[in-house]
Amino acid sequence: MNVAHLHEERPATLEMVAKHARVSPSTVSRILNGTATVSEEKKKAVESAIAALNFRPNPVAQGLSRGKSRTIGIITQAIDSPFYGEGLKGIESTLAEAGYAPLFVSGHWRPSDEQACLAQLIARRVDGVIVLTGSMPDKVLATQAKSLPLVVTGRTMSAPGLHAMAFDNHEGARLATRHLLELGHQKIACITGPSDHPDAVDRLRGCQAEMKAAGLSLPKELIVEGDFLESGGVLAVQKLLASRATFTAILALNDQSAYGAALALYRSGLRVPDDISLVGFDDLRSSSFTIPPLTTVRHAIYEIGQQAALAVVDLVEGRKPTQRVPAPELVARESTRRLRR
Amino acid sequence: MNVAHLHEERPATLEMVAKHARVSPSTVSRILNGTATVSEEKKKAVESAIAALNFRPNPVAQGLSRGKSRTIGIITQAIDSPFYGEGLKGIESTLAEAGYAPLFVSGHWRPSDEQACLAQLIARRVDGVIVLTGSMPDKVLATQAKSLPLVVTGRTMSAPGLHAMAFDNHEGARLATRHLLELGHQKIACITGPSDHPDAVDRLRGCQAEMKAAGLSLPKELIVEGDFLESGGVLAVQKLLASRATFTAILALNDQSAYGAALALYRSGLRVPDDISLVGFDDLRSSSFTIPPLTTVRHAIYEIGQQAALAVVDLVEGRKPTQRVPAPELVARESTRRLRR
DNA sequence: CTGAAAGCGCTTACAG
DNA sequence: CTGAAAGCGCTTACAG
Numbered sequence: 044m045n046v047a048h049l050h051e052e053r054p055a056t057l058e059m060v061a062k063h064a065r066v067s068p069s070t071v072s073r074i075l076n077g078t079a080t081v082s083e084e085k086k087k088a089v090e091s092a093i094a095a096l097n098f099r100p101n102p103v104a105q106g107l108s109r110g111k112s113r114t115i116g117i118i119t120q121a122i123d124s125p126f127y128g129e130g131l132k133g134i135e136s137t138l139a140e141a142g143y144a145p146l147f148v149s150g151h152w153r154p155s156d157e158q159a160c161l162a163q164l165i166a167r168r169v170d171g172v173i174v175l176t177g178s179m180p181d182k183v184l185a186t187q188a189k190s191l192p193l194v195v196t197g198r199t200m201s202a203p204g205l206h207a208m209a210f211d212n213h214e215g216a217r218l219a220t221r222h223l224l225e226l227g228h229q230k231i232a233c234i235t236g237p238s239d240h241p242d243a244v245d246r247l248r249g250c251q252a253e254m255k256a257a258g259l260s261l262p263k264e265l266i267v268e269g270d271f272l273e274s275g276g277v278l279a280v281q282k283l284l285a286s287r288a289t290f291t292a293i294l295a296l297n298d299q300s301a302y303g304a305a306l307a308l309y310r311s312g313l314r315v316p317d318d319i320s321l322v323g324f325d326d327l328r329s330s331s332f333t334i335p336p337l338t339t340v341r342h343a344i345y346e347i348g349q350q351a352a353l354a355v356v357d358l359v360e361g362r363k364p365t366q367r368v369p370a371p372e373l374v375a376r377e378s379t380r381r382l383r384r
Numbered sequence: 385m386n387v388a389h390l391h392e393e394r395p396a397t398l399e400m401v402a403k404h405a406r407v408s409p410s411t412v413s414r415i416l417n418g419t420a421t422v423s424e425e426k427k428k429a430v431e432s433a434i435a436a437l438n439f440r441p442n443p444v445a446q447g448l449s450r451g452k453s454r455t456i457g458i459i460t461q462a463i464d465s466p467f468y469g470e471g472l473k474g475i476e477s478t479l480a481e482a483g484y485a486p487l488f489v490s491g492h493w494r495p496s497d498e499q500a501c502l503a504q505l506i507a508r509r510v511d512g513v514i515v516l517t518g519s520m521p522d523k524v525l526a527t528q529a530k531s532l533p534l535v536v537t538g539r540t541m542s543a544p545g546l547h548a549m550a551f552d553n554h555e556g557a558r559l560a561t562r563h564l565l566e567l568g569h570q571k572i573a574c575i576t577g578p579s580d581h582p583d584a585v586d587r588l589r590g591c592q593a594e595m596k597a598a599g600l601s602l603p604k605e606l607i608v609e610g611d612f613l614e615s616g617g618v619l620a621v622q623k624l625l626a627s628r629a630t631f632t633a634i635l636a637l638n639d640q641s642a643y644g645a646a647l648a649l650y651r652s653g654l655r656v657p658d659d660i661s662l663v664g665f666d667d668l669r670s671s672s673f674t675i676p677p678l679t680t681v682r683h684a685i686y687e688i689g690q691q692a693a694l695a696v697v698d699l700v701e702g703r704k705p706t707q708r709v710p711a712p713e714l715v716a717r718e719s720t721r722r723l724r725r
Numbered sequence: 726c727t728g729a730a731a732g733c734g735c736t737t738a739c740a741g
Numbered sequence: 742c743t744g745a746a747a748g749c750g751c752t753t754a755c756a757g
Contacts, residue, residue: 054506054531056734067744072736082742099507103444103453104734107749112444122488123473125670128464135463135490144504147463147488149476163485165395166440168750190395273673302673309675329466332614332643334650334675397750408728413752423726445750448733509734 055096064092075100102144106168114144115355116164116172120152125299125327126344127175130196133348134173141356143170152240154178165191171355176242192358194351196368197241206354206364208347212242215340215371216249217256219294219322222338222373224257227382228292228320232265234279234300240271246296246324264288269300276303277310284311291319291382298323298330298339305333305378320379335377343369396437404433416441443485447509455485456696457505457513461493466640466668467685468516471537474689475514482697484511493581495519506532512696517583533699535692537709538582547695547705549688553583556681556712557590558597560635560663563679563714565598568723569633569661573606575620575641581612587637587665605629610641617644618651625652632660632723639664639671639680646674646719661720676718684710 057075061068066085073079074089092098106112115138119127131147138145146169150157157179164172165187174184176197184195188205199209223231233250236243247266254261267282269275276295280303283290293308295301301323305315315321315335323330323339330337347368354364398416402409407426414420415430433439447453458475460468472488479486487510491498498520505513506528515525517538525536529546540550564572574591577584588607595602608623610616617636621644624631634649636642642664646656656662656676664671664680671678688709695705 054509057736058734068735069737069744070742073743076736078737080742085743099503101448101734102504102508104448104749105736107442107445107448107751108734108736110749121473122476123466123469125464125466125469128466128469132462132464145488147486162440163443167443168395273670277673302670306673306675306677329614329643329670332618332647334647336647398752399750409751410728410753411726414727417752419753421726426727442750445733446752448735449750449752451733 054101055098057098057100060089060092060096060098063096064088111170112168113142114146114167114169115352115359116146116148116160116167116169118148118150118157118160118164118172118174118177120150120175120177122147122149125329126297126325126342129328130175130344130348130351133345134352135348137349137352138356141352143352143356143359150174150177150179152178154180158183161187171359173351173355175351178239178241192355194354194358194364196347196351204358206358206366208351208354208366208368210242210342210347210368211371212245213249213252215324215342216246216294216296217253218371218373219324219340220250220253222375222379223292223294223320223322224253224259226292226320226379229259230265230290230292231261232267232283232288232290232293233261234267234269234276234293234295234304236269236271236296236300238268243271243296250294250296262288265290269295269303271297271299273299273303273306276300276305277307278303280304280307280311292379293319293321295321295323298325298327298337301330301337301339301378302333305337315378316380320382322379326374331376333378338376338379339374341369341372341374395442396439398439398441401430401433401437401439404437405429451509452511453509454483455487455508455510456693456700457487457489457501457508457510459489459491459498459501459505459513459515459518461491461516461518463488463490466670467638467666467683470669471516471685471689471692474686475693476689478690478693479697482693484693484697484700491515491518491520493519495521499524502528512700514692514696516692519580519582533696535695535699535705537688537692545699547699547707549692549695549707549709551583551683551688551709552712553586554590554593556665556683557587557635557637558594559712559714560665560681561591561594563716563720564633564635564661564663565594565600567633567661567720570600571606571631571633572602573608573624573629573631573634574602575608575610575617575634575636575645577610577612577637577641579609584612584637591635591637603629606631610636610644612638612640614640614644614647617641617646618648619644621645621648621652633720634660634662636662636664639666639668639678642671642678642680642719643674646678656719657721661723663720667715672717674719679717679720680715682710682713682715 148160171192174195185202194206267279326341350366354366357364489501512533515536526543535547608620667682691707695707698705
């Protein structure tokens with residue numbers, strides 16, 4: 044058997060349906076789209092032809108013809124990120140309800156990849172795109188927005204045709220820091236994210252601002268750079284421990300770093316929260332199940348995904364989007380406790 | 385400013401390029417595709433026109449015209465699954481190398497959703513599809529494979545036009561069980577997955593087979609059904625503990641369940657591995673970072689994704705795929721230890 | 726080497 | 742109510 048010849052049976056086309064039902068293609072199209080009144084008998088004939096041939100209209104051809112693809116491009120950074128994964132799910136479900144199909148592409152936190160993604164999406168004639176944070180310059184987004192409805196998360200900017208939805212990282216970090224301060228911690232170490240990551244810098248600033256507001260500060264030796272991954276978290280704690288600096292609490296600027304930090308602490312025989320309090324940031328779904336369950340800042344990414352989806356649809360359909368991102372919230376679980384002196 | 389009028393500037397078309405360069409559309413197409421020799425001067429003219437208009441061919445139109453979309457549909461079950469997420473990443477990267485674009489859709493473990501996904505992908509004229517496990521009947525897959533190159537993971541079946549790549553869950557579970565037996569554990573509790581999940585049933589059988597081979601058995605009261613999520617794992621352990629059955633080790637049939645189990649144990653003051661040994665299954669990336677790091681069975685989903693992608697491409701291009709799934713491997717970390725008596 | 730024409734599978738004015 | 746025709750943006754025999 045020749046494998047190459049196996050797949051020749053092509054799906055039915057509208058024309059085949061028309062022929063089968065002895066009507067014109069136009070009529071079939073109209074019935075499909077409910078776009079005009081059609082006599083009952085033709086309708087019946089067409090419907091049975093559709094069933095007989097197992098016909099489904101080709102959305103690609105429809106898109107070409109209509110000039111609208113009912114497809115939304117989504118630029119995520121990593122298709123396997125536990126954080127953005129939730130956002131994708133939120134996007135997917137609300138887009139489905141609105142009758143749009145998602146097209147997911149990954150930018151890998153590389154501006155060049157992200158731009159390539161954008162170009163590809165434009166070439167595919169998506170009706171709009173959602174970019175989840177990422178590192179493209181605001182300028183190119185503003186430019187693209189002139190010809191393509193764009194919603195972008197993780198930034199505050201405004202440009203015609205674009206809806207930006209920023210999460211308040213600064214405030215979130217303040218909440219986390221305040222929580223620690225309220226528990227009596229003053230020597231707080233901070234595991235940051237990549238220094239060129241906008242979320243990371245805002246969070247660090249928030250942390251510093253809250254310390255300052257309390258008349259304290261975050262000394263240089265207690266700030267150590269992570270990479271927003273677990274492995275960066277363990278490295279960071281190892282570095283901290285090796286430096287012999289003293290601290291009673293750690294604020295990791297995302298949950299994944301916190302996981303790594305917790306492990307490194309455990310390895311060194313330090314208990315969370317008895318010896319060291321630990322707070323994360325993002326509230327990944329799995330953070331309710333770590334040992335101990337992680338105190339963190341809720342960054343409602345699933346909801347953000349939903350809102351972003353509603354926003355692009357608004358933009359695409361000519362409405363002015365008003366969606367906003369939920370405010371950060373501290374989720375106190377079991378990785379923090381009052382400092383005993 | 386009227387938002388609805390903002391996005392009228394349409395991307396350049398091949399025809400515009402042709403006009404700009406004063407050649408025929410055919411010539412532009414040929415240059416784009418390197419499909420025929422063209423005079424240098426026209427080539428130059430066309431290239432500068434392309435640059436000037438920032439033209440990118442519309443892949444959708446190309447697909448329609450060529451009858452090939454260079455797009456592969458991927459039916460995953462949940463876009464936010466930490467396990468399948470890795471697989472998607474493997475697929476994405478090798479598809480990109482091969483010059484194909486992925487189109488991800490989610491079946492939510494619902495046969496009807498999966499079939500709808502498949503129908504949608506066919507309607508979009510993907511060149512082939514990868515289905516990651518899921519719950520569609522083998523029969524419908526075999527039927528579809530007659531007209532569409534299909535690769536499916538998590539099953540052993542064979543049908544023309546279809547390549548199945550099964551992971552050896554049975555053997556994997558035997559490895560996990562054997563590990564526990566070798567450490568001296570004989571009273572092993574098992575947290576299963578959904579009873580209609582093929583992976584779950586194969587794993588349970590493997591566990592039972594290995595027990596039997598050792599002259600032991602897995603008593604009913606030590607088998608408790610989970611749902612392959614963390615929450616199911618905690619519930620399962622609570623049930624186990626409430627039953628007052630005795631056991632010295634737990635085999636959770638996936639890592640997420642193991643995470644939940646670990647938490648429930650922690651809550652009850654039981655330490656892993658000192659009081660109870662715990663082994664998972666899958667080796668999620670985060671399993672290296674749990675506390676303690678989880679002993680588990682490596683289920684190389686990233687590699688599976690890569691192999692599956694190579695396989696569809698083979699199928700699509702008329703070759704006979706030979707890709708196989710890596711064998712399971714025990715990864716002994718720190719959640720298991722020798723039983724002390 | 727290069728253009729005119731037909732076609733991929735739809736939709737949508739335009740007539741009737 | 743319904744058909745013939747043109748068009749969406751490309752590709753590819755067919756001529757020359």
